[in-house]
Amino acid sequence: MNIEKLQTYEAKITAAKSLGLRKSGITGNFDSNHIKQIHKYLFEDVYPFAGQFRTENIAKKGEFRFAQFEYIETELERLLNKLKKEEYLQGLNKKRLSNKISILFSRTKRITSIQRGQWKNKQRIYKTN
Helix, strand or coil, X not given: CCHHHHHHHHHHXXXXXXXXXXXXXXXXXXXXXXXXXXXXXXXXXXXXXXXXXXXXXXXXXXXXXXXXXXXXXXXXXXXXXXXXXXXXXXXXXXXXXXXXXXXXXXXXXHHCCECCCXXXXXXXXXXXX
């Protein structure tokens, strides 16, 4: 399967499953296992490793290294516990909410906890030690 076909297939499958999640609502513990379950649901028809944390260290060429794979679960749990203590950002005004979401997005991106087919993005992502 070529990269373009894979990306098209992934987009169709995950869009349909994402819509289903939005319609039914996402409930659960909102811990690292819950995140893995959501990822598995979204990507199980595309990747055999859906719902698993990555087991390699990766970096984006010219940008930055992501969290070391050994620390993914610990860092994700720390981030999710902080979010829970902040009552999932409920009741914040728009400015504060926007600020908190941008920080959360940045930290989540740094963790990049779930493996996501780095073989299909070999031009951008390379393995590191």
